[in-house]
Amino acid sequence: xxxxxxxxxxxxxxxxxxxxxxxxxxxxxxxxxxxxxxxxxxxxxxxxxxxxxxxxxxxxxxxxxxxxxxxxxxxxxxxxxxxxxxxxxxxxxxxxxxxxxxxxxxxxxxxxxxxxxxxxxxxxxxxxxxxxxxxxxxxxxxxxxxxxxxxxxxxxxxxxxxxxxxxxxxxxxxxxxxxxxxxxxxxxxxxxxxxxxxxxxxxxxxxxxxxxxxxxxxxxxxxxxxxxxxxxxxxxxxxxxxxxxxxxxxxxxxxxxxxxxxxxxxxxxxxxxxxxxxxxxxxxxxxxxxxxxxxxxxxxxxxxxxxxxxxxxxxxxxxxxxxxxxxxxxxxxxxxxxxxxxxxxxxxxxxxxxxxxxxxxxxxxxxxxxxxxxxxxxxxxxxxxxxxxxxxxxxx
Amino acid sequence: xxxxxxxxxxxxxxxxxxxxxxxxxxxxxxxxxxxxxxxxxxxxxxxxxxxxxxxxxxxxxxxxxxxxxxxxxxxxxxxxxxxxxxxxxxxxxxxxxxxxxxxxxxxxxxxxxxxxxxxxxxxxxxxxxxxxxxxxxxxxxxxxxxxxxxxxxxxxxxxxxxxxxxxxxxxxxxxxxxxxxxxxxxxxxxxxxxxxxxxxxxxxxxxxxxxxxxxxxxxxxxxxxxxxxxxxxxxxxxxxxxxxxxxxxxxxxxxxxxxxxxxxxxxxxxxxxxxxxxxxxxxxxxxxxxxxxxxxxxxxxxxxxxx
Numbered sequence: 188x189x190x191x192x193x194x195x196x197x198x199x200x201x202x203x204x205x206x207x208x209x210x211x212x213x214x215x216x217x218x219x220x221x222x223x224x225x226x227x228x229x230x231x232x233x234x235x236x237x238x239x240x241x242x243x244x245x246x247x248x249x250x251x252x253x254x255x256x257x258x259x260x261x262x263x264x265x266x267x268x269x270x271x272x273x274x275x276x277x278x279x280x281x282x283x284x285x286x287x288x289x290x291x292x293x294x295x296x297x298x299x300x301x302x303x304x305x306x307x308x309x310x311x312x313x314x315x316x317x318x319x320x321x322x323x324x325x326x327x328x329x330x331x332x333x334x335x336x337x338x339x340x341x342x343x344x345x346x347x348x349x350x351x352x353x354x355x356x357x358x359x360x361x362x363x364x365x366x367x368x369x370x371x372x373x374x375x376x377x378x379x380x381x382x383x384x385x386x387x388x389x390x391x392x393x394x395x396x397x398x399x400x401x402x403x404x405x406x407x408x409x410x411x412x413x414x415x416x417x418x419x420x421x422x423x424x425x426x427x428x429x430x431x432x433x434x435x436x437x438x439x440x441x442x443x444x445x446x447x448x449x450x451x452x453x454x455x456x457x458x459x460x461x462x463x464x465x466x467x468x469x470x471x472x473x474x475x476x477x478x479x480x481x482x483x484x485x486x487x488x489x490x491x492x493x494x495x496x497x498x499x500x501x502x503x504x505x506x507x508x509x510x511x512x513x514x515x516x517x518x519x520x521x522x523x524x525x526x527x528x529x530x531x532x533x534x535x536x537x538x539x540x541x542x543x544x545x546x547x548x549x550x551x552x553x554x555x556x557x558x559x560x561x562x563x564x565x566x567x568x569x570x571x572x573x574x575x576x577x578x579x580x581x582x583x
Numbered sequence: 584x585x586x587x588x589x590x591x592x593x594x595x596x597x598x599x600x601x602x603x604x605x606x607x608x609x610x611x612x613x614x615x616x617x618x619x620x621x622x623x624x625x626x627x628x629x630x631x632x633x634x635x636x637x638x639x640x641x642x643x644x645x646x647x648x649x650x651x652x653x654x655x656x657x658x659x660x661x662x663x664x665x666x667x668x669x670x671x672x673x674x675x676x677x678x679x680x681x682x683x684x685x686x687x688x689x690x691x692x693x694x695x696x697x698x699x700x701x702x703x704x705x706x707x708x709x710x711x712x713x714x715x716x717x718x719x720x721x722x723x724x725x726x727x728x729x730x731x732x733x734x735x736x737x738x739x740x741x742x743x744x745x746x747x748x749x750x751x752x753x754x755x756x757x758x759x760x761x762x763x764x765x766x767x768x769x770x771x772x773x774x775x776x777x778x779x780x781x782x783x784x785x786x787x788x789x790x791x792x793x794x795x796x797x798x799x800x801x802x803x804x805x806x807x808x809x810x811x812x813x814x815x816x817x818x819x820x821x822x823x824x825x826x827x828x829x830x831x832x833x834x835x836x837x838x839x840x841x842x843x844x845x846x847x848x849x850x851x852x853x854x855x856x857x858x859x860x861x862x863x864x865x866x867x868x869x870x871x872x873x874x875x876x877x878x879x880x881x882x883x884x885x886x887x888x889x890x
Contacts, residue, residue, distance in 0.1 A: 489668030492633055492741075493681050493731070494657035507672050 388463030400475025459536035474516025478509025590639030661732035
């Protein structure tokens, strides 16, 4: 395939219209040739032996992946058009699902139907191929000028197709799925706990941070000390902050039985939520200040001159005009909180981080993945949804 | 009617408006004129209490502005500014409807009023209603700004260099519009500018301000013919003010009845300045004058222009 590419370049007949796709496909080809698509280990605690795509998977699946990649490469040579970019997006989406399906098929073929201690894990080649397919899809959607609705539909379709494949048992032979199977009763609870931790932190952070930001705009003198404190908070390493909260909260629970009854204590969700709120404050306050202070003074002068009261000015003019920046701040802290909440498992807050730390303790990479992968997907989903909301808010 | 009585305003001990008194009669087009920093904008903004004054009294329609809640006062007074300040997240229609909605007008009445104002400002309602400010040119934006200021049919219109940021052609068109609107609605207008030409074109009364004090108050003609001080004479144009004077007087005031002359006649309401331009262009010192119906009235000579 690499040879094809150079041949096309050197004969000089065709012109390359898209430089991103060949780079992505080149990377994918290099990954397939040099790394394992999956790894096979005799049991879950030993590290595995890499097996290449064509050795691991059914021949037809490997060939299908190669054909789609070749078609994508050809599309980079054709003069760009909307229809072409849509076709490329379709191919890239297909490639994404095909790589996923191939991983399941390869695992099933390698461990067979018999119950065995052997484990098949996803290899570097799989991740690189999947990543390249996702990037090719993003690139094609962007070139096609896809709107927010279209992007949402594409991502929802991919998510549904993946869920359907999982439901059909396509991935059951993979080590990741087996880790899930042994923990599926606690997995949903952990995921839910993770989401609750984030909501319990981001909600109050907005409720505190937004009024603080507005106050900072109204009274510029408080800005300097306020940001000094918030910046300081941001520099404390998360593990240290979780640790620092243990002592005062334990003391509080001891002194006030009612607080302890509410679940407040030195460990558990309470210190985690407080730490997450503290980390979320800086972006929320900063974006609130930027949003409100960024409203054109002429607009405010006109609004006052028309006879708007302070309150009307705020709700009808300042808030709607600041909204895109406020949502951008919300987006930053939500994505940040998803990651920080993983660490919070260290102090007994639960959530997806409990799988990560359990996996680290057992030296079981797939158990780490069982916690990390949903956290990544959660962060991406939150980022995407809030990005769409922001686009909606700034449309006017 | 606006009565400004011995009003002063200081920022950090620096008096920007100093013991200013001024009475703007009902239906006047009053221009506050002066160099930057003379206190003209501050004076304007004290009328609707966007700026609080330290001493003195301002009455609008006989009512002390400090006895009225500021928001209620401002909803009675139209307000248009140089930077326009249209609400970028609202359509043209919503921008114009700002004050009527603050006053809780019924929906249908607001819609009819918006249509009426768009037509008054020569913006096609069907095309412009639903546009957002960023979709408009600078001139169109200022038309919407003026429509917004007029929306609740205010007794008084305050305009702070409203045409200062548009190109000369658009500016001339907007000046024409505001003259037409003022003549049609008989609204009292207080208009701030630093541009003497604009002031002479628009004003029925001009207040020239110098460092927060009233340097002279009078009609455009007064200012040119009898400047009260060296400052006023200098500001209205020094030596060049003679030419401005010509643009304020008409041929009718200087013509010789019964006399005759050769050539294309001038209308009697032509300004002396345009008459001078016509003589220079046609290489003549004498032209016939007719009225708008074409009836001969007499003749005017080059010497009459400067008499």
